[in-house]
Amino acid sequence: MTVEEFAPAKINLTLHVTGQRADGYHLLDSLVIFADVGDRVTVSSAEATRLTVSGPRAAGVPTGDGNLVVRAARAIGVDADIHLEKHLPAAAGIGGGSSDAAATLRALSKLSGKPLPAMPEILSLGADVPLCLRRGMVRMEGIGEQLTDLDPALPLRLLLVNPGVEVPTPLVFKALRRKTNPPMDWPMPKEGWIEWLAAQRNDLEAPAIEAAPVIQTVLDALRDSPGCQLARMSGSGATCFAIFKDAESQKQALEAIRVTHPDWWSVACAAVA
Structure with missing residues (x-):
């Protein structure tokens, strides 16, 4: 069985920094939409997790534990062959790595039948990962854990x-x-x-x-x-x-x-x- 998931670009239409906690995390208030361009994650059952990467933005993408995709697989506890088709630039403010991790969690959940990890574990992968599990238009508050689904995104x-x-x-x-x-x-x-x-x-x-x-x-x-x-x-x-x-x-x-x-x-x- 093979499962494919789309990992869309995340766009912060707004990003207000409203405070900073004692532990250093910043408090945010952001309006977010997702675009119809992004990466693709394909997973299939395997005895051990292995990540391969292709696509126009594949150069320099790590395939070990430094990649959020691999960390997401560890978090949900499912071994798989994972292929990442990379189209979004890295470290670019559009959630590429976080969206890839969220797509991996969704794909491995479908592949295995296991539920998604609890919010604290998902949040430990990165502040944007819980957000990237959503679609439509979302208001994100706190450190990324307070998510409010709004009306469907306008056809921008x-x-x-x-x-x-x-x-x-x-x-x-x-x-x-x-x-x-x-x-x-x-x-x-x-x-x-x-x-x-x-x-x-x-x-x-x-x-x-x-x-x-x-x-x-x-x-x-x-x-x-x-x-x-x-x-x-x-x-x-x-x-x-x-x-x-x-x-x-x-x-x-x-x-x-x-x-x-x-x-x-x-x-x-x-x-x-």
């Missing part, structure tokens, strides 16, 4: 762009000057949604730009694209997203980005319910 037309730099998450959080910022302006409205979204923030954007100024270049390129309604960084970077008013402006913006910056990773996508 997006571009994801990464300039090819890695911005370590601990470095970005450390550079954040203020750790107690206001949460999102809640409740989220049904009318004037883009305007409301534009009034929210990603508190990690400024420190990430300090660490990697090219992120500002990406944001400027997206914001200057005709039809762009909003551009912002996702997660701790360096991937940025832009929301476009229609498919034609999305297509033209992608073509322009690929002509002017062929070395950047760029992809058109849509939010999935």
